[in-house]
């Protein structure tokens with residue numbers, strides 16, 4: 001993909017998001033949150049891409065995937081008033097549909113278009129199945145890492161903001177009981193990523209996010225998590241209850257061991 005095509009897709013994104021306006025400041029925060037998330041994911045993607053042996057064309061493609069990955073979030077919030085896919089629609093599939101409807105990808109060659117669509121469609125899958133060709137797999141893994149790296153920031157900002165300033169759709173509709181459920185703690189302590197079906201409370205949601213560290217792929221991603229202190233900050237937001245310390249330790253050990261490893265590609 002050429003730089004000019006990336007510039008066109010970026011310009012379309014700005015026009016597209018400007019068409020979404022909520023009727024209240026509280027609603028608008030949810031749109032603003034996704035615009036900022038997208039721009040931050042783009043920055044992270046540039047850094048991840050720079051850490052690999054990418055050609056300028058591959059870097060442009062990686063950036064375009066970052067710009068496009070969450071465009072479905074805008075119609076999702078407009079039509080359903082939530083970011084919870086389980087109670088609305090798969091936002092990754094909606095991103096793909098939006099890109100097609102808007103004709104954004106017409107500027108791309110078939111190969112780039114296929115890689116972009118596949119990466120966007122798979123960015124929120126629980127796990128990436130193993131049957132993708134290596135090239136396609138790399139771009140899908142990149143957006144999955146970049147997305148997670150910024151969602152940690154979003155989550156931390158949400159939890160530390162005054163209640164009236166929080167973007168309401170971040171933590172879905174889970175009850176804030178002040179505790180994690182036992183099953184969720186056991187899963188994370190065993191080194192497994194939490195399945196969304198196990199979420200019972202707001203603190204389980206924080207655990208789910210911590211457990212995403214088990215699904216990171218690139219050395220640079222692990223370095224960024226350590227550099228930004230996300231794990232420790234999220235861990236501080238968890239309740240003081242038996243099992244939390246073990247769950248956090250499992251995540252921390254994983255990140256430290258992978259962050260210390262050299263090597264560029266997973």
Ligand SMILES: [Fe+2]
Pocket residue numbers: 069070091123124147
């Ligand atoms: Fe997403």
